[in-house]
Amino acid sequence: MEGNSVVKFLRKYMMLIAMVIVMIAFSFITNGKTLLPMNITNLISQNAYVYVLGTGMLLCILTGGNIDLSVGSVVCLAGGVGAIIMDKNIPWPIAVVAMLVMGLLVGLWHGFWIAYVKVPPFIATLVGMLAFRGLANIIMQGYAYGIDNKGFLDVFGGGATCYVPDFLAKVGPDLEFGGYTLNKTCMIFAVLAAVGYVIFTFYNRTRLIAKGYKVDSLAAVIIKSVLIFAVIIWFGYKLACYNGIPTVLLWIALVLGIFAYITTKTTLGRNLYAVGGNEKATRLSGIDTRKVMFSAYTLMGVLSGFAGILNIARLAGSTPTYGVGYEMDAIAACFIGGASAYGGTGSVGGVIIGATLCGIINQGMIIADTPVNYQKVVKGLVLIIAVLFDVIMQMRRKGAKKKTEAANAEKGGAKA
Amino acid sequence: MAKVLLEMKSITKTFPGVKALDNVNLKVEEGEIHALVGENGAGKSTLMNVLSGIYPIGTYEGDIVYDGEVCEFHNIKDSEKKGIVIIHQELALVPYLTIGENMFLGNEQGSKWCIDWNKTYAEADHYLNMVGLTDSSKTLIKDIGTGKQQLVEIAKALAKNAKLLILDEPTSSLNETDSRALLDLMKKLQREENMTMIIISHKLNEVSYVADKITVVRDGSTIETLDAKKDDISETRIIKGMVGREITDRFPKRHDVEIGDVMMEVKNWTVYHPEFSERKVCDDVSINVRQGEVVGIYGLMGAGRTELAMSIFGRSYGIGISGTLKLRGKEVVLRSPKKAIEAGLAYVTEDRKGNGLVLTNSIKTNTTLANLGAVSKATFIDKDREYQVAEEYVAKLRTKTPSVEQLVGNLSGGNQQKVLLAKWMFADPDVLILDEPTRGIDVGAKYEIYCIINDLAKAGKSVIMISSELPEVIGMSDRIYIMNQAKIVGEMPASQATQENIMSCIVGVSGESSSSESVGSEG
Numbered sequence: 001m002e003g004n005s006v007v008k009f010l011r012k013y014m015m016l017i018a019m020v021i022v023m024i025a026f027s028f029i030t031n032g033k034t035l036l037p038m039n040i041t042n043l044i045s046q047n048a049y050v051y052v053l054g055t056g057m058l059l060c061i062l063t064g065g066n067i068d069l070s071v072g073s074v075v076c077l078a079g080g081v082g083a084i085i086m087d088k089n090i091p092w093p094i095a096v097v098a099m100l101v102m103g104l105l106v107g108l109w110h111g112f113w114i115a116y117v118k119v120p121p122f123i124a125t126l127v128g129m130l131a132f133r134g135l136a137n138i139i140m141q142g143y144a145y146g147i148d149n150k151g152f153l154d155v156f157g158g159g160a161t162c163y164v165p166d167f168l169a170k171v172g173p174d175l176e177f178g179g180y181t182l183n184k185t186c187m188i189f190a191v192l193a194a195v196g197y198v199i200f201t202f203y204n205r206t207r208l209i210a211k212g213y214k215v216d217s218l219a220a221v222i223i224k225s226v227l228i229f230a231v232i233i234w235f236g237y238k239l240a241c242y243n244g245i246p247t248v249l250l251w252i253a254l255v256l257g258i259f260a261y262i263t264t265k266t267t268l269g270r271n272l273y274a275v276g277g278n279e280k281a282t283r284l285s286g287i288d289t290r291k292v293m294f295s296a297y298t299l300m301g302v303l304s305g306f307a308g309i310l311n312i313a314r315l316a317g318s319t320p321t322y323g324v325g326y327e328m329d330a331i332a333a334c335f336i337g338g339a340s341a342y343g344g345t346g347s348v349g350g351v352i353i354g355a356t357l358c359g360i361i362n363q364g365m366i367i368a369d370t371p372v373n374y375q376k377v378v379k380g381l382v383l384i385i386a387v388l389f390d391v392i393m394q395m396r397r398k399g400a401k402k403k404t405e406a407a408n409a410e411k412g413g414a415k416a
Numbered sequence: 417m418a419k420v421l422l423e424m425k426s427i428t429k430t431f432p433g434v435k436a437l438d439n440v441n442l443k444v445e446e447g448e449i450h451a452l453v454g455e456n457g458a459g460k461s462t463l464m465n466v467l468s469g470i471y472p473i474g475t476y477e478g479d480i481v482y483d484g485e486v487c488e489f490h491n492i493k494d495s496e497k498k499g500i501v502i503i504h505q506e507l508a509l510v511p512y513l514t515i516g517e518n519m520f521l522g523n524e525q526g527s528k529w530c531i532d533w534n535k536t537y538a539e540a541d542h543y544l545n546m547v548g549l550t551d552s553s554k555t556l557i558k559d560i561g562t563g564k565q566q567l568v569e570i571a572k573a574l575a576k577n578a579k580l581l582i583l584d585e586p587t588s589s590l591n592e593t594d595s596r597a598l599l600d601l602m603k604k605l606q607r608e609e610n611m612t613m614i615i616i617s618h619k620l621n622e623v624s625y626v627a628d629k630i631t632v633v634r635d636g637s638t639i640e641t642l643d644a645k646k647d648d649i650s651e652t653r654i655i656k657g658m659v660g661r662e663i664t665d666r667f668p669k670r671h672d673v674e675i676g677d678v679m680m681e682v683k684n685w686t687v688y689h690p691e692f693s694e695r696k697v698c699d700d701v702s703i704n705v706r707q708g709e710v711v712g713i714y715g716l717m718g719a720g721r722t723e724l725a726m727s728i729f730g731r732s733y734g735i736g737i738s739g740t741l742k743l744r745g746k747e748v749v750l751r752s753p754k755k756a757i758e759a760g761l762a763y764v765t766e767d768r769k770g771n772g773l774v775l776t777n778s779i780k781t782n783t784t785l786a787n788l789g790a791v792s793k794a795t796f797i798d799k800d801r802e803y804q805v806a807e808e809y810v811a812k813l814r815t816k817t818p819s820v821e822q823l824v825g826n827l828s829g830g831n832q833q834k835v836l837l838a839k840w841m842f843a844d845p846d847v848l849i850l851d852e853p854t855r856g857i858d859v860g861a862k863y864e865i866y867c868i869i870n871d872l873a874k875a876g877k878s879v880i881m882i883s884s885e886l887p888e889v890i891g892m893s894d895r896i897y898i899m900n901q902a903k904i905v906g907e908m909p910a911s912q913a914t915q916e917n918i919m920s921c922i923v924g925v926s927g928e929s930s931s932s933e934s935v936g937s938e939g
Contacts, residue, residue: 211800214819266795267788274785277774284732284771285786285839286757344776 014389015338015350019357026364033367034360037180037241045162045314047359048248049075049307053330054337054351055259056303059296061334062263062272064279064343066121068110068297070128071304071330075323077136078102078308083145083318092152100305106132107301115293129327137320144319147312156313157247164245182237183244190236194229201225248310255306260348268295276343332379333358336386358382421446421612422467422580427478429462429471436462437476438636444580444629447610449602451623454633454658460616463633464582468502469495482580499579503569505588509557516540516553519572543571546609547601563594570601581605581613587622588856591716592884595619599626618856620651632657655859666859667891668867671874675894676707678745679878680761680847685739687720687727697723697734699902705847705878710869712893712910713882714918720902721882722766725849729763730756743846757786762845764836766852766882768829772836775825779817779835780806782824787843809838813868830861837868848872849880854888866892886915898922 010017026034033039053071060066078099085095110128113119147153154161168184175182201221208215215221239245263269271292274282283289307326312318337354339346361382365375422444429437437459444450452460465471467480469489480487482498489495492502509518516537525539526532540553547567551560557568566586573581583602587595599622605611617623623630630642630649639657642649687698697720705711715721726733728741730753740747743759750756756763765771773782783806784791791802806820813834817827824835833853840848850869854862869892873879883889889896890913898906898921906921 213803265797265799267792267797268795270781270785270788270797273777274774274781277776278770280771281765281774282785284729284753284763284765286730286752286754286843287785288752288754340776344774 015336015353015357015386018386019353019360022357022364023360026360026368030364030367034364035238037238039363039367040235040238041242041246043356043359043363044252045157045246045248046363047355048252048310048314049326050329050333050355050358051252051352052255052303052307052310053326054333054355055255055348056300057327057330057334058263058337058339058346058348058351059259059272060121060300061331061339061341062276062343062346063293063296064276065341066114066293066296066343067125067327067331068128068300069122069125069327070106070110070132071300071307072323072326073129073132073136074103074106074301074304075308075311075326076318076320077106077132077139078305079312079318079322080136080140080145080320082309083147083312084139086147086149086152087145092149092155095149095152096309099309100302103301103303103305103308104298105301106304107298110301111294111297114297115290121297133320140318140320142320144317146317148316153313153316155247156251156309158313158316162246162248162314163243164247164250166244177237178241180241182240183242184240186236186240186244189245190232190240193236194232197232198225198229248314251306251310255303256348256352263348268292272296273344276340276345278344329355329358332383335383341387354386418445418447420444421483423481424463424467425479425481427463427466427476427480429466429476436636437466440478440633440636440638442631442638443641444612444614446612447606448628449606449613449615449626451627451630452614452616452633453618453620453623453630453654458633458658459636460633461584462636464502464584464614464616467495468492468500468582496576499577500582501573501576501578501580502582503573503584503586505585507562507565507569507589509565509568511558512556514554514556515544515551515560515568515571518557518568519543519553519575523576539575540571543575544568546574546605547571548597548604561594562589563591563597566590566594566598567601570605579612581611583613583615585616585618587617587619593716595622602626618858620654623654624649624651630654634658658859666863666887668863668870671870673708673874675709676876678704679707679709679743680705681742681745682728683740683742685724685727685741686737687723687734688736690733690735693735696902698727701739701899701902701904703880703897703904705880707846707878708873708876709894710873710879710881710892712889712896713880713899714884714886714889714896715882715899716884716922719899721899722851723902724899725763725851725880725882728756729753729761729849732756732763757843757845760846762786762840762843762848764840764848764850764853766855768832768836772839773824773832776823778821778823779810779815779827780820782835783809783820783838783842786839790842805842806838809842813838814864828857830857830864833857833861833865834868837865841872845877847878847880849882851882852884853881854883854885862888886918889913890915890918 023034053075056071057068060068081102082095082099085098086092106128110124113124114121147158150161152158157163164185166183166185168188171184175184175187202225205215205221263272271282271287274285274287275289275292279289282292308323311322315322333351333354334346335341335354336357337346337350337352339350358379361379362375365378370378420443422442424440424442427437427440427442428435440459440463442463452463454460462471466476469491472490473488480489482500487495487498510521513521519540520536524531525536537553544551544553547570549564549567549571551564557565560568570581587598590598602613602615603626606613615623615626624644627649628644630644632639632642632654634657642653642657647653681704683702685698685701686696689695689697699720701720701724703711703713713721713724723733727737730750731737732753741750742748748759750759750761753763769775774785780802784802788797791798791805803820809815810817810820815827815831815834815838817831824832827835837853853869854865857865869879869881881889881892890910893910893913895909896907896913896918897904898918900922906918908917
């Protein structure tokens with residue numbers, strides 16, 4: 001069964017490995033330009049919306065491969081609402097609340113039709129995609145709005161203040177490494193995060209051992225910890241070489257953290273997986289499956305509103321054409337990250353990998369001066385390769401399952 | 417002496433590391449019905465897959481001698497050309513195409529560029545006539561019941577010029593009338609067309625009824641071949657071959673349980689079909705169950721048993737439900753499965769893959785699904801507690817699995833059934849309704865499930881066991897209701913129940929309409 005464990009390993013980490021390979025490949029093609037601190041930083045801020053929308057999309061996909069086509073339009077609508085409010089010199093926190101409420105209302109609207117009236121999600125959100133885009137145009141009357149509200153831009157990372165200020169710049173001597181002056185706040189933050197991760201991993205492992213649970217072998221855990229430690233430090237260093245922590249990174253981390261928690265540790269999360277795996281069985285287990293669907297689309301709406309906030313902050317303004325095609329980026333991130341198109345499997349971790357891989361490919365092609373139309377072809381092909389991989393792995397797994405069945409047959413009556 | 421049509425000689429099929437078939441020999445004479453029996457996973461299906469070319473030549477050792485020559489099948493098409501046609505357990509018909517279109521799917525009549533529909537339907541009618549089906553070949557598949565669909569499958573096989581027909585569990589989804597009709601059709605084909613057939617079945621009474629020879633497969637080897645003319649082919653004899661020992665007690669001893677007060681009482685319960693709202697699926701049904709009692713509901717498939725159970729369980733089936741439901745003497749109205757669970761009911765479905773389990777989730781999450789509240793605070797799941805619960809039930813029910821993180825989809829039928837039971841036992845109900853709890857699982861696992869049922873009764877639970885296996889109902893119940901055509905047609909204590917007087921209850925009412933064509937026990 002050694003071959004089996006290799007397959008298992010590949011299945012689990014394939015996209016991660018692919019990501020590293022793609023990253024290295026692009027850095028060769030572009031003579032290392034893609035790994036410059038500025039480009040690493042941009043990778044995060046340019047793709048912030050993919051992480052946020054991908055997380056929401058994951059919830060919908062988990063419930064049975066259902067998608068939300070409207071998110072691009074909702075990003076635009078929420079952004080438009082916020083921009084108009086700020087344009088009227090109303091305090092920015094009100095605008096932020098209004099944008100989230102806008103997203104929430106859209107989510108409730110979709111949730112109602114999909115969960116309670118049983119309109120197929122594809123249709124319901126296609127309607128949303130058209131209607132909310134139109135609505136955005138109506139309220140903005142076709143104009144673009146600029147945003148110069150300093151408070152808003154500071155908090156959500158837009159314009160000239162995209163970064164967390166270096167509080168520690170004056171403390172101690174300048175930190176220089178590899179020809180860059182490092183942002184100390186960022187570096188210290190990265191070290192804390194890396195050390196924290198390692199401590200938590202080992203603490204958790206000892207706790208599980210104490211309770212007598214099965215855990216991964218010590219060697220595997222050490223290798224994994226060392227790798228993740230190195231990645232965090234490297235990433236922090238790259239950010240520190242440029243302007244430090246992009247503000248938006250904090251928001252992304254917050255969203256991903258909250259939803260990773262919801263999907264793995266709460267009953268709502270559990271119910272999302274159950275509904276996607278077998279809706280009837282879930283209903284007969286006394287779970288209100290309508291409520292689960294409703295929650296998924298409502299949360300998707302709120303996250304669309306939040307992506308709208310990040311979007312207008314980054315671009316310091318809003319126009320009626322923002323957000324076109326965002327839904328596709330979010331859907332692609334989920335599927336590349338291993339979510340099943342039939343529902344029931346997928347994770348926030350997968351979304352992170354999927355969104356990052358998309359971002360790397362996008363950025364790499366731009367830096368390598370690939371013509372725009374070719375970029376689209378490549379992006380399409382990447383999606384089919386990712387899904388193809390999933391399909392092949394599933395087939396192999398079925399093959400493996402047949403083998404186990406045969407193995408059981410060998411044991412004869414033991415199989416009961 | 418008839419000539420030998422098929423001989424499989426020392427077939428060995430090895431999957432990496434495992435021998436699934438070990439030196440298997442099978443000899444089938446022309447014009448005979450040959451049954452293949454064995455426990456789940458004994459190697460019956462593997463053998464038939466070798467024969468029909470699903471496992472191509474080269475992936476196994478040994479020879480297939482068919483009609484006097486050694487055959488090399490690379491795929492199913494090759495074997496079908498020779499006249500070997502396999503009908504799989506799960507029907508492979510397209511619901512929105514007509515019978516005729518289905519029969520010639522992939523084998524269209526007419527020229528290469530143009531389908532000759534007149535010829536198609538004429539041919540189709542010819543073969544339908546042969547299997548005794550009177551429906552027009554232009555009927556859509558979705559409009560006929562499963563019994564007739566099975567006949568269409570056979571007609572489809574005949575249309576391929578089958579000489580050797582392999583039927584894999586042909587009656588597993590049929591009710592008793594349809595099953596009998598199918599078996600009689602097999603006998604007719606044997607008589608009139610001199611058709612050779614291999615039947616794989618778990619239903620041993622059918623095997624003894626229809627087969628000329630019975631080959632028992634165990635642990636990837638053929639154990640013995642019984643000849644109906646010479647040998648004893650009673651069920652007990654076959655079981656002995658299958659499990660390698662004689663099972664004298666197919667049912668465990670009941671514990672001495674004191675039967676208490678009435679726990680649940682259903683009165684004048686009437687339910688209508690959700691799509692055909694004229695049709696009653698339960699008609700004025702009244703039943704009750706006491707504490708510590710196992711009540712059997714016997715009925716054929718389509719008698720309304722599942723419909724009754726599901727409509728009681730939070731109205732999860734049917735419309736226009738009327739009647740009263742009392743729990744511990746108090747009348748309750750349960751409008752959703754959630755309410756039913758809260759009131760102390762549990763329904764263990766007959767359709768464990770469709771309605772019972774989330775196959776893509778682990779044993780652990782399936783176990784706690786119906787009672788997540790018990791392992792979580794507010795909305796946050798206590799993973800440690802959940803893990804412990806799952807481990808506890810795996811140990812208690814002796815579920816065979818490497819760990820509780822195993823996906824349920826990877827387990828065998830018997831173990832899946834145990835996970836399903838674990839889920840509902842963890843929900844801690846007062847009344848458990850078990851719908852066909854032993855369907856599709858082998859003899860050994862059945863016995864274990866029976867033990868669990870007895871333990872539940874001992875623990876003071878009320879158990880309603882729905883089953884279409886008479887011996888099971890008689891062997892397990894304290895009291896038996898007999899249900900037929902949406903009505904309760906009899907009630908008797910187990911001590912008075914015999915196969916004869918239960919069947920007479922059913923015959924007593926079903927005289928007027930024997931066409932109980934698949935009432936569609938919707939899940």
